[in-house]
Amino acid sequence: MAELQLNDRRERRIAARKAQILDAAAQVFSRQGYERATTREIADMADVSEGTLYNYFNSKRELLIGVAKAYADQLAEEIARVEAEDFGEMLANLMANRFRTGRERRLFMLFLYESRHNVDVHQYYVQDAMHRIINETEKRIIFLIEQGRMRPIDPVVAARTLSATIMGFAALFELGASVEHTSPEKLGEQVTDIFLNGLRTQDGAGARARG
Amino acid sequence: MAELQLNDRRERRIAARKAQILDAAAQVFSRQGYERATTREIADMADVSEGTLYNYFNSKRELLIGVAKAYADQLAEEIARVEAEDFGEMLANLMANRFRTGRERRLFMLFLYESRHNVDVHQYYVQDAMHRIINETEKRIIFLIEQGRMRPIDPVVAARTLSATIMGFAALFELGASVEHTSPEKLGEQVTDIFLNGLRTQDGAGARARG
Amino acid sequence: MAELQLNDRRERRIAARKAQILDAAAQVFSRQGYERATTREIADMADVSEGTLYNYFNSKRELLIGVAKAYADQLAEEIARVEAEDFGEMLANLMANRFRTGRERRLFMLFLYESRHNVDVHQYYVQDAMHRIINETEKRIIFLIEQGRMRPIDPVVAARTLSATIMGFAALFELGASVEHTSPEKLGEQVTDIFLNGLRTQDGAGARARG
Amino acid sequence: MAELQLNDRRERRIAARKAQILDAAAQVFSRQGYERATTREIADMADVSEGTLYNYFNSKRELLIGVAKAYADQLAEEIARVEAEDFGEMLANLMANRFRTGRERRLFMLFLYESRHNVDVHQYYVQDAMHRIINETEKRIIFLIEQGRMRPIDPVVAARTLSATIMGFAALFELGASVEHTSPEKLGEQVTDIFLNGLRTQDGAGARARG
């Protein structure tokens, strides 16, 4: 009994320490990038020694993977919560929720970049997280199409187009290349408008793509 | 006379060598990223010694800037050539021309990432190249609106939405997360369709965004 | 308590290691000169790895500055100890104490040379150490003049002449260009004799400088 | 005939080019020191290419030796010219003539330093030049002693003491540690005074070294 409790406490302490280190790593990685970040910086930020880092993770690389995994998990949770009866709301949710803070955008870009250099990051970030979002979006689009509230456009393409746009905006924001004269909310509405009036069922019969 | 020819030849040789080195650098950087790339790899790829690298560029960093500059210049040329009487054509051009090859997409992602860490890359890539594309797109959208062939949507927003989408698709492609069951041409058409039927003037009066 | 002891021991270990490295650096620098010395040699001489060097000093340059600082400190201590009631003793002290060993003479020449190339060395060596010696000498000469035991010669000039002679002898020794047929003690006496019979009050009224 | 003239012209051209390069080398070496000087700098200063340097000298090291040789030769000439009937004049000549310009002082310090690292420089500078000066001084002191115008002090010691002082002053000047409130002429007189009233025969019988 007492032993179980002890083990429990110990495990919780270990988990807490791991989280503390991962949080520090996420901060440093997102700011500096993986290669430029040093284990010394991460240790300082986590307020532990470099040696301790290696008691919880086998290598700097595993730290990155840990951050990616945590990010993917968090994403999964959020996606599960997204309500999307309404398309506009779904898009707004995706845009707003995803890249609200600079840190989130920077992490996004970090993984985008590191995916190409680290197969584990690719696994957790691209396969698990990104595809999950895309597939979820796809399902909702299929639902809306079935409901007759959206034109019968290929849902695979539609979902990817939406995702691409959201990702692109994250990058534009991060590079300081976005729209400054509009509020994020207004921007969300406008983008939704652009998409909607092409994605949903058209009344106007003549509304065909011809430019 | 003979001297002039000599100087001419010399200058051409220097320019050629510089281009040869930049090309090697672009390849290595695009594959490995800036930090992971080594000057030895670049030298090997360029088939010169490491010392020679430094006869033409003062540092590894300047090599990256050189690649960014060349990329931005090439982009500027291509943009100038884009014909865009027709919106669909313009979008197809932007999508197809930009990220045709893997190398181009990788360079794009390299600069996207390095912009955050190198003020010169940000200058050449984000300020010069990216903003140039966005502004050009904006002008064309304004033109189409004036012609009555497009809904009067804020051109700033519209241009950025298009750019974000294109950038996002580049990333999706590069991560192997795109649509495999569709040909690039078909994909281009579909994306154009999605955008068009929201950006152009709507006949159907009732077609408002409500989800 | 135990912690304090631990910190104490740690600090002493660090100080010892630093001293060990500085000593090695002093040896290598004094033998090879700053530019010719390599960090590898210094590390080998200190019996540590090159990396360890950089745990204690930020650069090769700071290693040199460290040596200069230590040298200046040591000099200051010695100067404070020089007894100079008697002029002959003072001169003998200055000559003998300063450049007794080859290593000290070589360090002296190293700093003499490096002062022109390194502003910090100039600071520590010329400003702190050398000027301190000269000023101290000046004070003692003034004292002897006041006591009527020395001719009223400009103490600024006299102190610098003495210093110049001592420095010059150090160089002559180091270059193997000095007097081999005389013992150091005998030499000291003779030089003192030369100086004395010009610096102290002259009884012989006719003894004026004319050659 | 014509051929001889041609050879003559050719040889003179070569000598001139060599001198031009040596002069540049002297400037750069005296400013930067041997190790810090680059062949590129020397070539630029001499207004020739780096390749040309190697047509006239086999290595950077030989450039230094060449400069040392030229310096020693120049010194020999000057020494031959020094008139020294009068001791004061001799000393003044030695002090003033030798280290008039900053460049000469810097060269002096360069050779002082490099003698320890380069056996050829040691040969030309220490053996040839410095010992020549010292020996010449010795001879003149012997002469003055024989004339009864100087006390019978060991001429070996006396000559070295004078040389040491002069060298020391050169260093003090170069380090900006000398006397600013006195003109060079006045300084020379004062130093002469100090030396004289110890080196020449003393009338005052009681004037013995006792401190």
Add this chain to the structure above:
DNA sequence: AATGAATGAGACTTCATTCAT
């Protein structure tokens, strides 16, 4: 004879990782 681009050895420095305390 002059040029200067090319070379590559070797220097300084960084930093992930280890391990004795």
Add this chain to the structure above:
DNA sequence: TATGAATGAAGTCTCATTCAT
């Protein structure tokens, strides 16, 4: 379990020297 000093591999960059033109 935590620490942080020690390590050494590896990276960037410099520069004396060579050699084809």
